[in-house]
Amino acid sequence: MRPATPELLTMLTELIATPSVSCTAAHWDQSNLAVIEKLEQWLSGLGFHTEIMPLPGHPEKANLIATLGSGPGGLVLAGHTDTVPFNAERWSSDPFKLTEKNNRFYGLGTCDMKGFFPIAIEAARKFVDQTLQHPLIILATADEESSMNGARALAEAGRPKARYAVIGEPTSLRPIYMHKGIMMEQVKIKGTAGHSSDPALGASALEAMHSVLGQLISFRQELQRDYQNSDFKVSVPTLNLGCIHGGDNPNRICGACELEFDLRPLPGMSADLLREAISQRLQPLENQFGVSISTSPLFPEVRPFSNDKHSELVRSAEKLTGYQAEAVAFGTEAPFMQDLGMDTIVMGPGSIDQAHQPDEYLAFDQIKPTVAVLEQLIARYCF
Numbered sequence: 193m194r195p196a197t198p199e200l201l202t203m204l205t206e207l208i209a210t211p212s213v214s215c216t217a218a219h220w221d222q223s224n225l226a227v228i229e230k231l232e233q234w235l236s237g238l239g240f241h242t243e244i245m246p247l248p249g250h251p252e253k254a255n256l257i258a259t260l261g262s263g264p265g266g267l268v269l270a271g272h273t274d275t276v277p278f279n280a281e282r283w284s285s286d287p288f289k290l291t292e293k294n295n296r297f298y299g300l301g302t303c304d305m306k307g308f309f310p311i312a313i314e315a316a317r318k319f320v321d322q323t324l325q326h327p328l329i330i331l332a333t334a335d336e337e338s339s340m341n342g343a344r345a346l347a348e349a350g351r352p353k354a355r356y357a358v359i360g361e362p363t364s365l366r367p368i369y370m371h372k373g374i375m376m377e378q379v380k381i382k383g384t385a386g387h388s389s390d391p392a393l394g395a396s397a398l399e400a401m402h403s404v405l406g407q408l409i410s411f412r413q414e415l416q417r418d419y420q421n422s423d424f425k426v427s428v429p430t431l432n433l434g435c436i437h438g439g440d441n442p443n444r445i446c447g448a449c450e451l452e453f454d455l456r457p458l459p460g461m462s463a464d465l466l467r468e469a470i471s472q473r474l475q476p477l478e479n480q481f482g483v484s485i486s487t488s489p490l491f492p493e494v495r496p497f498s499n500d501k502h503s504e505l506v507r508s509a510e511k512l513t514g515y516q517a518e519a520v521a522f523g524t525e526a527p528f529m530q531d532l533g534m535d536t537i538v539m540g541p542g543s544i545d546q547a548h549q550p551d552e553y554l555a556f557d558q559i560k561p562t563v564a565v566l567e568q569l570i571a572r573y574c575f
């Protein structure tokens with residue numbers, strides 16, 4: 193016989209104590225299997241049919257699809273199992289030890305977003321002895337914080353299938369129906385170094401970069417003129433020139449220069465078209481300066497997301513929480529869930545203000561209301 197599924201607090205303590213950092217830097221990156229296995233045990237203990245789906249090419253990473261009941265339609269409660277890296281020395285407590293203080297639970301992943309799973313399981317627990325007309329699916333993904341490869345694998349497999357999806361990222365339990373996309377891109381310029389006393393001896397990557405910066409800034413003006421969405425606090429697409437590295441000495445012609453920038457497109461804007469437009473602007477500078485210019489993404493982009501502001505799920509969530517649906521500036525797996533044909537919102541306990549930083553916490557007063565809202569969504573969409 194399987195051991196009984198533990199209480200919410202025990203589950204939360206165990207999930208926080210199980211490291212699952214994901215990061216594009218290999219020395220930080222960890223397996224998420226230990227988290228997946230715990231969730232699998234707890235959910236199968238409640239009668240869920242569980243399936244662990246290893247990521248292609250990454251046997252140390254997996255998604256979990258846990259399904260209660262069967263039939264058409266249904267509801268997905270989705271979360272990611274990974275956390276961002278952390279600076280232990282800047283934490284006031286051990287990031288892997290759930291610590292109660294000031295009516296808050298502190299720990300890495302408490303709000304973003306391992307804490308969502310015990311809450312979703314608590315909500316599901318109420319229904320395990322009933323016959324569902326439509327399935328309840330608890331979905332746990334890998335690598336949301338680094339590559340979104342978990343969500344990509346699901347979209348490719350065409351799973352899970354349901355009518356509605358709630359992604360429990362920290363939104364202080366406000367329903368989110370729209371977010372911007374995230375692109376981080378690199379521009380590399382290769383010129384020719386030479387003695388500074390004679391410009392003919394080289395081709396300055398730094399001077400070419402000056403024009404690249406000018407082009408990007410004028411591209412930004414164009415984008416902000418052509419695209420606006422007043423539902424966002426920052427209503428235009430943004431382009432931030434984040435960092436630049438190049439050259440070594442005043443008396444050398446600069447041979448190489450690199451720039452990294454962040455672009456946040458609005459829903460309806462395509463990353464591929466943006467990249468193409470940027471290349472078209474930069475390409476003529478190669479001849480003009482005698483340099484080579486290459487652009488590449490630093491990681492696969494997070495696509496913008498937008499659901500119908502008045503969809504069935506958006507309206508239910510508004511009614512249940514008392515909050516009007518909002519648009520936010522952070523990215524999630526929502527576009528992948530939407531690709532699978534689901535009416536999708538982002539809504540979960542805790543605040544994004546506490547995510548991705550030392551002393552991350554989940555306030556006690558977020559827990560019971562979230563359980564109650566999820567119970568009502570299950571009652572509505574699984575019966």
Ligand SMILES: [Zn+2]
Nearest residue numbers: 272304305361
């Ligand atoms: Zn998150």
